[in-house]
Amino acid sequence: MERLWIRLLPFLVLLGLCEAFLVADREREERSRSEVGRLEIHLGDALRAWRPELTQRASGKGKEALEALVTNLSRSLRAGLEVRDARGRILAAHGLDRDEPAASELPESGVSRTEKGRTLVVVRQPLLTSGPARIGEVRATAEVEEAGFPWETWSFVLLIQVFGIGIVLFAVTLALRPLSVLGAWFRRLGVEGAFRVGSPPPGIAEGGRLEADLRRGLEAMRGRELAVEESFVEVALCLAREHEFHTDGETGHAQRVRRYASWLAERLRFDPEKRDELEVAALCHDLGRIPPDSGSPWGRESIREERHPEEGARYFQALQGLQGAAEIIRHHHENFDGTGYPHRLSGEEIPVGARILRIADAFDRLRAEVAGAALEAGEALEAMEEDAGRIFDPELFALFKEEVLLRESDRKRVTLESAKSED
Ligand SMILES: [Fe+2]
Numbered sequence: 427m428e429r430l431w432i433r434l435l436p437f438l439v440l441l442g443l444c445e446a447f448l449v450a451d452r453e454r455e456e457r458s459r460s461e462v463g464r465l466e467i468h469l470g471d472a473l474r475a476w477r478p479e480l481t482q483r484a485s486g487k488g489k490e491a492l493e494a495l496v497t498n499l500s501r502s503l504r505a506g507l508e509v510r511d512a513r514g515r516i517l518a519a520h521g522l523d524r525d526e527p528a529a530s531e532l533p534e535s536g537v538s539r540t541e542k543g544r545t546l547v548v549v550r551q552p553l554l555t556s557g558p559a560r561i562g563e564v565r566a567t568a569e570v571e572e573a574g575f576p577w578e579t580w581s582f583v584l585l586i587q588v589f590g591i592g593i594v595l596f597a598v599t600l601a602l603r604p605l606s607v608l609g610a611w612f613r614r615l616g617v618e619g620a621f622r623v624g625s626p627p628p629g630i631a632e633g634g635r636l637e638a639d640l641r642r643g644l645e646a647m648r649g650r651e652l653a654v655e656e657s658f659v660e661v662a663l664c665l666a667r668e669h670e671f672h673t674d675g676e677t678g679h680a681q682r683v684r685r686y687a688s689w690l691a692e693r694l695r696f697d698p699e700k701r702d703e704l705e706v707a708a709l710c711h712d713l714g715r716i717p718p719d720s721g722s723p724w725g726r727e728s729i730r731e732e733r734h735p736e737e738g739a740r741y742f743q744a745l746q747g748l749q750g751a752a753e754i755i756r757h758h759h760e761n762f763d764g765t766g767y768p769h770r771l772s773g774e775e776i777p778v779g780a781r782i783l784r785i786a787d788a789f790d791r792l793r794a795e796v797a798g799a800a801l802e803a804g805e806a807l808e809a810m811e812e813d814a815g816r817i818f819d820p821e822l823f824a825l826f827k828e829e830v831l832l833r834e835s836d837r838k839r840v841t842l843e844s845a846k847s848e849d
């Protein structure tokens with residue numbers, strides 16, 4: 427919005443100036459208009475030939491009547507009036523300021539400036555009979571008021587203009603505010619990627635109804651997304667169980683790996699969301715062994731061992747809420763020293779869930795009768811010990827070892843006590 431103000435301001439100021447000048451110019455023109463101040467009627471010699479009685483009246487006993495006529499005419503015209511004969515003698519006059527130059531003393535028609543700094547306009551008009559014979563001339567003198575620039579009007583108009591524009595822009599700002607809030611929301615989504623229900627960006631809380639509608643819409647979307655994720659996980663678990671069931675020595679493997687992994691999750695105080703990710707990954711970690719588009723759905727057609735973590739992760743990464751699980755599955759065969767697959771990550775580059783899964787998976791392989799000789803818990807830990815730091819995260823392995831030994835001693839104690847109570 428600030429940018430809009432800055433862009434519009436020069437244009438608005440220019441508009442205001444133009445309008446103010448137009449208004450000021452019109453006022454100046456109106457103030458320049460002036461009434462005729464003086465009229466001279468010059469009667470020429472032709473009048474004597476055309477109407478001799480008029481000349482006699484003007485110079486003889488009819489003079490009073492002529493003066494009365496001039497007086498009346500002068501008053502009705504609101505201008506000084508004089509009538510002169512052909513020699514320039516005044517026959518009758520009324521309302522004239524003798525200090526002012528007569529039109530006859532001024533140059534021809536046009537604008538003249540007097541000694542007193544006044545501007546006079548002179549217009550000369552011939553008096554014609556129907557003949558047409560010129561019987562004289564009328565000379566009119568009008569003073570033109572010298573109007574200066576009307577600063578007061580100009581300033582007033584400019585002020586009104588600026589206030590008007592300010593009010594309009596303020597109204598536009600208010601009207602556009604909900605849109606800018608919506609824009610901020612979508613910009614945020616654009617930056618963060620997929621829709622997430624979280625705290626709204628600053629300012630969204632003022633968006634009122636729009637914000638509430640948007641929030642409800644996003645919550646509904648998130649609800650549907652969760653339902654899709656849950657259904658997907660259920661299907662994936664069914665597939666994983668079926669795959670185990672149809673694969674020699676695999677039955678129960680995923681469930682046991684989930685249990686071992688959850689011991690460490692508990693020990694590390696994982697939050698519920700992280701723990702769920704780990705358990706889903708543990709239950710489905712070898713789902714990538716099922717070959718896609720295979721005539722044999724339960725993995726009798728083998729898939730290359732190195733590819734199964736990526737294949738398994740691919741199923742999960744399409745859904746926003748399962749991307750954490752996808753990452754764990756993708757890296758559950760990485761070794762701590764960087765010799766694993768598929769990306770040869772090492773140390774803490776490997777997600778902690780994947781490092782846990784690496785230990786739980788290996789422990790169950792040793793405990794199960796895969797190779798025909800299942801190991802006791804202590805023996806399995808002993809066999810894994812030498813790979814701590816090479817295959818397994820040494821710190822996590824130490825914690826895991828503690829957990830296993832603790833639980834083994836508890837189990838033995840409970841077994842002993844129950845045997846005693848049976849005796
Ligand atoms: Fe695996």
Ligand SMILES: [Fe+2]
Nearest residue numbers: 679711712787
């Ligand atoms: Fe496994």
